[in-house]
Amino acid sequence: MYNPLAMKLEQFTRFDPVERARIDELIRHGSRSYARGENIISAGENTEEIHLVMAGLATRSKVTHDGHRQLIAFLVPGDLCDIEVFILEAMDHDVVALTDTTCALIPASEIKRLLTESCNLTRALWWSTMADAAILREWVVSHGARDAKSRLAHILCELLVRYRVVGLGENNSVPFPMTQEELSDATGMTSVHLNRVLKDLRTEGLVELKSRILTIVDFERLSEIAQFEPGYLHLVRTQRADPAVADRVGDLVLPTGRGLFESAWGSARQALGRGAPHKPRAMAS
Amino acid sequence: MYNPLAMKLEQFTRFDPVERARIDELIRHGSRSYARGENIISAGENTEEIHLVMAGLATRSKVTHDGHRQLIAFLVPGDLCDIEVFILEAMDHDVVALTDTTCALIPASEIKRLLTESCNLTRALWWSTMADAAILREWVVSHGARDAKSRLAHILCELLVRYRVVGLGENNSVPFPMTQEELSDATGMTSVHLNRVLKDLRTEGLVELKSRILTIVDFERLSEIAQFEPGYLHLVRTQRADPAVADRVGDLVLPTGRGLFESAWGSARQALGRGAPHKPRAMAS
DNA sequence: CGCGAAGTTGAAAGACCTCAATTATTGTGG
DNA sequence: CCACAATAATTGAGGTCTTTCAACTTCGCG
Numbered sequence: 364m365y366n367p368l369a370m371k372l373e374q375f376t377r378f379d380p381v382e383r384a385r386i387d388e389l390i391r392h393g394s395r396s397y398a399r400g401e402n403i404i405s406a407g408e409n410t411e412e413i414h415l416v417m418a419g420l421a422t423r424s425k426v427t428h429d430g431h432r433q434l435i436a437f438l439v440p441g442d443l444c445d446i447e448v449f450i451l452e453a454m455d456h457d458v459v460a461l462t463d464t465t466c467a468l469i470p471a472s473e474i475k476r477l478l479t480e481s482c483n484l485t486r487a488l489w490w491s492t493m494a495d496a497a498i499l500r501e502w503v504v505s506h507g508a509r510d511a512k513s514r515l516a517h518i519l520c521e522l523l524v525r526y527r528v529v530g531l532g533e534n535n536s537v538p539f540p541m542t543q544e545e546l547s548d549a550t551g552m553t554s555v556h557l558n559r560v561l562k563d564l565r566t567e568g569l570v571e572l573k574s575r576i577l578t579i580v581d582f583e584r585l586s587e588i589a590q591f592e593p594g595y596l597h598l599v600r601t602q603r604a605d606p607a608v609a610d611r612v613g614d615l616v617l618p619t620g621r622g623l624f625e626s627a628w629g630s631a632r633q634a635l636g637r638g639a640p641h642k643p644r645a646m647a648s
Numbered sequence: 649m650y651n652p653l654a655m656k657l658e659q660f661t662r663f664d665p666v667e668r669a670r671i672d673e674l675i676r677h678g679s680r681s682y683a684r685g686e687n688i689i690s691a692g693e694n695t696e697e698i699h700l701v702m703a704g705l706a707t708r709s710k711v712t713h714d715g716h717r718q719l720i721a722f723l724v725p726g727d728l729c730d731i732e733v734f735i736l737e738a739m740d741h742d743v744v745a746l747t748d749t750t751c752a753l754i755p756a757s758e759i760k761r762l763l764t765e766s767c768n769l770t771r772a773l774w775w776s777t778m779a780d781a782a783i784l785r786e787w788v789v790s791h792g793a794r795d796a797k798s799r800l801a802h803i804l805c806e807l808l809v810r811y812r813v814v815g816l817g818e819n820n821s822v823p824f825p826m827t828q829e830e831l832s833d834a835t836g837m838t839s840v841h842l843n844r845v846l847k848d849l850r851t852e853g854l855v856e857l858k859s860r861i862l863t864i865v866d867f868e869r870l871s872e873i874a875q876f877e878p879g880y881l882h883l884v885r886t887q888r889a890d891p892a893v894a895d896r897v898g899d900l901v902l903p904t905g906r907g908l909f910e911s912a913w914g915s916a917r918q919a920l921g922r923g924a925p926h927k928p929r930a931m932a933s
Numbered sequence: 934c935g936c937g938a939a940g941t942t943g944a945a946a947g948a949c950c951t952c953a954a955t956t957a958t959t960g961t962g963g
Numbered sequence: 964c965c966a967c968a969a970t971a972a973t974t975g976a977g978g979t980c981t982t983t984c985a986a987c988t989t990c991g992c993g
Contacts, residue, residue: 425789428875433793435785447782450775455782455880490735492777497732497740499784500720504710506791507836508718511949542971551792556949558973574958590713595740796981827939841981843941859990 366390367441367529368415372487374528374598375494382484385477390415390467397421397460399540404445404458412468414444419464420540422549425456434549436498437461437522441529446492449474462540494597501595506551509590511560514550516589519570523579524593539577651675652726652814653700657772659813659883660779667769670762675700675752682706682745684825689730689743697753699729704749705825707834710741719834721783722746722807726814731777734759747825779882786880791836794875796845799835801874804855808864809878824862849873 369378369386378386394417397403403414403421421438435456438444444458449471478485498521505514526537547557564570569585571578579585654663654671663671679702682688688699688706706723720741723729729743734756763770783806790799811822832842849855854870856863864870 423785425785425793427789427793431793433789435788447778450771450778451782451882455882456785486735492781493732493735496777496781496784497736499781499788500708500710500741502788503720503784503791504712504718506788507834508710508712508716543973544971549792553950554971555951555973559949562973597736597740828941829939838982839940840942840983844981847941 365417365530367417367439368443370529371441372484372491375490376483376487378483378487382481385481385484389469389473389477390417392470392473393468394465395468396463396465399460399462399464401460402457403460403464403466404454406456407453409448409453410445411471413446413448413471413474414458414466415469416440416442416444417465417467420461420538421464422459422461422541422545423456424459424548432548433551434545435502436495437525437549439522439525439529440531442495443491446474446488461545462538490597497595497597511550511552511556512563513589514552515546515557515560516564516569516585517591518546518550519577519579520582520586520589520591520593521596522577523582524596524598528598535579535582537577538575539572540575650702650815652702652724653728655814656726657769657776660775661768661772663768663772667766670766670769674754674758674762675702677755677758678753679750680753681748681750684745684747684749686745687742688745688749688751689739691741692738694733694738695730696756698731698733698756698759699743699751700754701725701727701729702750702752705746705823706749707744707746707826707830708741709744709833717833718836719830720787721780722810722834724807724810724814725816727780728776731759731773746830747823775882782880782882796835796837796841797848798874799837800831800842800845801849801854801870802876803831803835804849804862804864805867805871805874805876805878806881807862808867809881809883813883820864820867821861823860824857825860 364387366387368390369383372378372386393412397419404410406425416438417440419440421442421444423435423438424432425435426432438458444466445454448454474488478488501517501521505517509517522539523532523535523537526532531537543557543561544554546561547554550557552560561570561572564585565572567584569579569581569588571580585591649672651672653675654668657663657671678697682704689695691710701723702725704725706727706729708720708723709717710720711717723743729751730739733739759773763773786802786806790802794802807824808817808820808822811817816822828842828846829839831846832839835842837845846855846857849870850857852869854864854866854873856865870876
């Protein structure tokens with residue numbers, strides 16, 4: 364059974380069979396499908412069931428007072444939509460299906476039970492929310508400090524890596540069902556300008572985007588333009604992590620030797636005596 | 649003893665004397681001072697002690713490949729700098745003192761113990777990280793969907809409220825030790841442009857900013873320009889919260905009746921049968 | 934009082950937006 | 964399977980917001 368949540372959490376830790384069974388159990392309590400454009404959760408709601416994206420693509424979004432919509436995050440399979448309602452009184456934003464999307468519905472009580480029963484799973488869930496926050500920080504950097512081209516390139520790199528982590532997409536292609544208008548709401552520019560910038564990336568032979576499939580032709584150059592340093596995704600494959608999991612995204616490697624998980628602070632970690640990050644094998648595009 | 653962490657967490661829950669003593673204990677394990685400009689934590693580090701800002705002002709920051717610095721968050725007294733190193737392998741950004749700052753050093757073991765001992769305190773800490781993430785989301789909205797003037801106004805409103813929560817500042821004035829250059833790195837514009845936009849706010853009689861004190865002269869109009877809806881800060885004062893705590897920020901009320909904690913989804917919550925949010929008393933500026 | 938850092942201002946260039954029209958693509962009913 | 968409508972993508976021209984560069988002024992502090 365395809366369990367993207369488990370695949371994602373395995374980026375952080377290794378599960379024993381009991382824990383793994385526990386995660387599989389989580390997604391068996393029911394599911395629901397949402398049509399494209401439908402709200403999965405709306406601001407102000409406080410659901411009793413946690414939504415886990417199983418298939419499709421969703422987004423967090425807010426609309427400003429003057430009608431400008433801003434997408435705040437993408438939710439790919441394996442992402443939890445609303446774990447915050449555990450603690451916060453209500454959602455402060457909408458979660459919208461960007462394409463037909465199905466979510467597993469996890470009763471809040473199940474999560475609560477898990478939090479009291481398994482330390483390892485609790486840590487994994489915590490990691491998940493912290494990794495989400497790290498992505499959010501990078502979005503702030505993108506929007507505040509990068510120009511349109513770099514910003515677009517960065518978001519494409521992010522999506523590629525995140526899809527690959529949950530086993531979706533082949534080679535350097537991933538599903539890309541959203542419209543340019545939606546992509547422009549994510550990158551904080553007009554759809555007209557996005558179209559022009561995207562055209563630039565296309566004519567430079569960096570990406571292809573047709574029939575809802577994004578193909579990154581030249582990941583190395585694109586990630587240079589994006590200043591994409593995957594370390595912020597915190598996909599650490601520690602000693603706890605399964606080597607087989609590591610291989611799942613292993614071919615996303617910059618031929619220059621800057622691997623997916625090698626980041627700007629690799630040297631710092633070495634200095635701290637924790638060793639350099641694992642360097643996956645290089646491989647042709 | 650001034651304990652800004654407790655003051656902040658009391659926005660979310662009420663503590664019994666034992667819990668309160670536990671929080672006071674946390675900040676008694678030692679402290680350290682940092683000069684302005686000094687790194688409190690650097691990217692790549694993985695500290696054994698959690699840093700809690702007790703006085704001063706700090707910021708999370710990242711520097712892009714082309715040398716552009718982006719501030720990602722402000723850390724006021726009561727904010728935890730690096731609770732993520734519990735879970736993540738290493739910090740993915742720097743935490744820098746914007747003015748002379750002192751931090752309490754909380755041994756990680758103390759936090760761990762707290763997490764296993766007190767359910768209420770665990771929830772409170774979790775709330776704290778989720779409220780931080782909510783602020784981050786609003787920063788993305790600000791940078792992606794608001795123009796320079798609105799963006800600046802928004803960040804000033806945020807700082808005012810957050811300072812007030814921990815009992816700092818009087819009336820509508822708060823400490824504001826950062827330079828315009830640093831503020832421009834936060835708002836994602838050049839210092840030149842920031843200077844002009846700030847001048848506009850000043851000449852319109854909305855704010856005053858001199859000798860490191862920010863005074864918000866007309867909070868109502870400023871928050872209109874900012875489209876500031878304080879609900880995103882999740883400073884819910886539930887039944888668990890102490891009314892005395894509520895009063896601490898209670899005078900930050902928009903004279904029009906849109907209170908500090910009333911947000912766009914007030915009506916939605918009502919429709920869901922959970923009642924309207926608590927409406928603090930209105931009061932003159 | 935003098936020095937360095939921070940704040941302020943002007944003018945011109947560049948990035949991005951707006952508006953509007955055109956073309957391509959997708960989905961649907963016959 | 965095709966025709967049609969609706970949606971999405973593309974392009975052009977001109978305007979606005981923001982940046983760049985450089986000079987100048989003010990402030991803080993020894």
